[in-house]
Amino acid sequence: MKIGKGRNAFLKLNEINESYREIVLKGQEVTEGAKVLVQVKKDASGKKGPQVTAQIGIADRFVVVFPFKKVVGVSRKIENRLERRRLRSLAIDLRKRYGIGVIIRTAAEGVEEEEIVKNFQEAMNKWNEVLQKFRRSRKPKLLYEEDPIEQIVKEKVNSKIDRLIYNEKSILSTLEKYVQTLPKRPELVYTEGDLFEKYFIYDRLKQLLSRTVPLKSGGNIVIDRTEALTVIDVNSESYTDAENQEELALKTNLEAIEEIIRQLILRNIGGIVVVDFIKQRDPKNYEKILERFKELAKKDGTKIEVFGFTNLGLLEMTRKRTTRPLDAFLFTRCPVCGGTGKVISQKVLLKRIKEDLKKLREFDEVTLKLHPNMSGYFKKEDVKRLEREFKVKISLDYTWNDPNSYELSAKTKKGGK
Template sequence: MNQLVINLQEKRVNGAILSDGILQEFFTEENEFLSGNIYVGRIEKIITGLNAAFVDIGESKNAFLKLSDLSRQYLKQILGTEALKEGMKVLVQVKHDAIGSKGPQVTGKISLAGRFLVYFPLSRAKGVSKKVFDQKERERLKKLTKNLAKNEGIVVRTAAEFVPEEIIVEEFEELKREWAEILKDFKRARKSKLLRSEPTVADYIIRERLNKQIDEIYVNDELIYEKVKEACKGIPKKPLVNLIKEDLFDKLGIYNQLGQMQERTVDLPSGGYIALDSTEALTVFDVNSASFVAEKSHAELAYKINVEAAHEIARQLRLRNIGGIIIIDFIDMPSKDYYDRLMKELQNVVKGDSAHIELVGFTKLGLFEMTRKRKSPSIDQIMFTSCPVCKGTGKVISPLVIVKRVVNELSKIEDINQYSTVKVSLHQRLSGYVDKIKQSLSESIVKKVSFSFDSPNPGDFNLILSKKTS
């Protein structure tokens, strides 16, 4: 059973999708995303070598615009010229949020997303979601797109499957009216500013995740409850909607599952586990069998753990919103047949992911390569920050190195008797190394030095010297 949860707590909305009680996706209002927002911008600088420009959109960082994203129709209809100049006013939409030191990426390929349609006012492209598998329904929706949009682009979303035509037409007309208002505001604007923002987290969840896969919905706010009930009228399969006025994340055990997202390793049902490490553009999953030896043959054992890992990795990608290049080091298997079966399993488990995924396949080294496209920062970037001690490396200096440094610093003191106190402040983890430090020092220094274990940094120490007063 798939459950959609929208939880209002302390005036902030968080959302989650559960499958049989297991957390699959998480949505948060902790950070504001720019992705999808439409702005009036100013071209600050054109970089000819990159065929790109930096655009001031009124946010903290300038946005990056590929000039190839400005079609002839855009230049003619929006700018009225093909000669781009610095200082020129442009209409842009955020394609990717700022990540790390990079500013947001914007585009002139404007799109307005509704629940059932995506409207492209500056394009003529038409299509139906690949996830609509019923051929008769695909034909109905294709015919509808031709009748609706003559000189504009329109893509029918998966949520439109079996939805009555009049509801889809109504949304299309609404998106057209919205575009007319955006154009009017753009022409009047004199400075960089936001013209259209993406909906609130609650509205986004209803628009993007309320579909035929959802069996039950939990909300704890009456206003959101009414929005959900209204949205359910437009879908063929009506989920059960529950209004429970308490902290739903606590009631359904979601907080506990979110806490597990701090862990680098994730256990598998059979006893194996996966370990993951991420950089800004690359995430690596390492699959391990641990102590699991239940199967009779090594091949079946490896295949079973790999299948479990494939399911868990697909879940972790959605849950943590991991994007970019993804490398998976599965357990080695003896024949191509096993790898082919595993590839099919991977194709199945990523079908439910709303992000675009490309499965590249196994490399010559036996590593599986894939990509996942995301428009916003990962949950790790939103919920966690780098450790102020290790600076995000996950490493601190070895205790033995600290011992050597302490000995060196104490040995440099020319006349230790000039000080009334000589104190070394260490981290608690170094308490067992005091004898080793004393053994490396002269007796005169050892008699004078005292040690405390109140330093907050396990990779450093403080030497405190107090001179005698005359």
Template sequence: MSAELLLNVTPSETRVALIENGVLQEMHLERIGNRGIVGNIYLGKVSRVLPGMQAAFINIGLEKAAFLHASDIVSNNTIDEPVEGATEKHAPDIRELVHEGQYIMVQVVKDPLGTKGARLTTDITIPSRYLVFMPAAKHVGVSQRIESEEERNRLKQCVAKHNDDTGSFIVRTAAEGAGEDELEQDAKFLKKLWSKILKKKKKSRKEVIIHEDLTLAFRIIRDFVGADLERVRVDSKFTFQQLKAFTEEFVPALSELLEYYPGERPIFDLFDVENEIQRALNRKVELKSGGYLIIDQTEAMTTVDVNTGAFVGHRNLEETIFNTNIEATQAIARQLRLRNLGGIIIIDFIDMNNEDHQRRVLHSLDHALAKDRTKTNIHGFSALGLVEMTRKRTRESLEHILCSECPICQGRGNLKTVETVCYEILREIVRVNRAYDADKFVVYCAPLVSEALINDEYHNLAELEVFIGKLIKIQTESLYNQEQFDVVMM
């Protein structure tokens, strides 16, 4: 499988596209005015303790107070890779852990999402190329993605000698095959960085950011170490030079893959990325066979509905349904990555009575999701025939970054019909007439509603005039949306 990264850098934003076999698979975006804060370390002040929720709100200097759960104060497993020996601990009462007015060092593990503030942990982790430093921890962990037992033991022995009272390390997947000198260099770098963080914390007397994570371009390079990349193309010469210096010092393996793209044609046009982004904002996703998906993202969960559409198959209905569902698993896995959909995901495959077909569809979905670097869990078919799964969510989805709520429908996705609005207007006139004494009424409304009142609803309007004994005048307001109207007394 061929894969490459495209970095489109402008003064206002950085966009990164992961292309696999010529197809866009992942999209990362960071705007200067709205940078993600996952990984940042803050000195925060406890503003409120909620025993009923076993949580506290922490002021870290952002617009919304951040959220710290009791389990995140004692958790030892906040890194983004599966780790050997990670265990769950029972969290004590939140009132025993923090109190209002207390200053506490915390790290962001989830960006603010919608109306929710950032999610925090006190279990600080600082990643580098090969290692993750965990202050105050005593054991050495190794990523489960390193399968060789001999290599795991070697890495443990190399890293264990750098453990001391300041903390311990977790060995990342990228460390497989790394030499002892490289691991030692990473360990020294992380300890030095931690020392600087502690010094800044001691000097601080209020809510302040103590350590800021790398910008998107550098994080992508750091996180894709070990990935099977053919090249990394950057369309900004200044960013290219920065990344070249960064990779030569920390990630030599990727330094040779970096390529400056000076072409006049926009870099995202090479693989039709701009059009793919636009398609990723649509509800409907067409399948090659003629079937399609309907993807709806809500506050509580994301739902995916699979339909056969124009696909009629070649043998029988059962085979048609099975083939459509199999094709849908590949498309669903790609859309989850591309749109960065997280949390609870419910998939409504076309109903299958054959248990072997169900098992093969689940296996196909699991295999397709294996390429996803974000953790996913598939819980199988429910009693209603729905597939329930979860995908770890640490940042906003592509839709939430690029779009905002419709000011007309307030996110409902539909408008009241012209007929409905007309009847609301008639009811409002009756209500106002009973409450106030007026000689006549003027109704200001949208063009389509005005036209309907004057034509289709003329008889109802005339009957109302007779009923209340007052004149009703209709006034068209071209700037009003379909649901907007005003009843004015004269």
């Protein structure tokens, strides 16, 4: 379906229920060319366009409202039974009064009912604005987009955070709006300058985007991401005592789990993930690894499903993908390697150069422009050997910027090209 962007979006028609038809389509069925209201469910990825849904959900600090559903729920992360009962009772009351679905979010734990109802009204106001804009629109357009600052504060700030540091005074009102509803309010600190530089965030980003991540034990994990899936390999260099190999392997594997979960969150990796842990002889150790992985996966705000080990000993899991991973925001495809991370080997390139030198006739001098990484293949003795073999004077110039190619220019005895 057309959404006013370069790529079309994908919508499952079975998501359009009776409530949606009445409010959006005025009782009509979906036909070609019909104007429909959708929400982006997953961002575009690679050559795929975004995935959209007709089941609109307007999320705010404490609630998510669903105009076309009758669902009622409380976040699973709220474990206290009395608190869950209190919040569920409130959600049921709101659904009865307004006839729409209501989910109470984790941030609502311990918050006064009055504040939650107030937040519900704000979410409803947003929904009504979206609906009015949709009815006035005549062509595909963006109707609503969350403010990035609001989204970060709303999703990430909670009573466990002691301090919020900001460097733009214009966002203070937004910060105050959200923190004043928390049972424990974090301190707001204004600091001038580049906060990323002051708190070494740039250095941490560089480490974060590294393919290899070290572990405290001396081992490491290697992360390779493709469009289809992400593969994580756990390695250890701690095998010094043959009798303790099994114990050391288990220790490294358990340590790796915590870092793997951390990297999935920080890098925003979604989709299929396969983990190759260090091999264990005792089947009970695989059970310990699986149990620990599932336990730590609960700390992730994004849904993770752990399916267990395959016959080859690989752990299979999926992590819900909604937005692009971190590296997609920070990097672009390399114009040299085309995103493969590889360039032609120097030996292959040298062979091509020799083949081109063989083709030369009636030339006694050539200039060869090369990438600097070829310098090790053209020492003085190597150049003299080529000159004798092809009976030509060779001048080298290491200013060529493409490691996959070279430039060969020849001169005749008279100095002409």
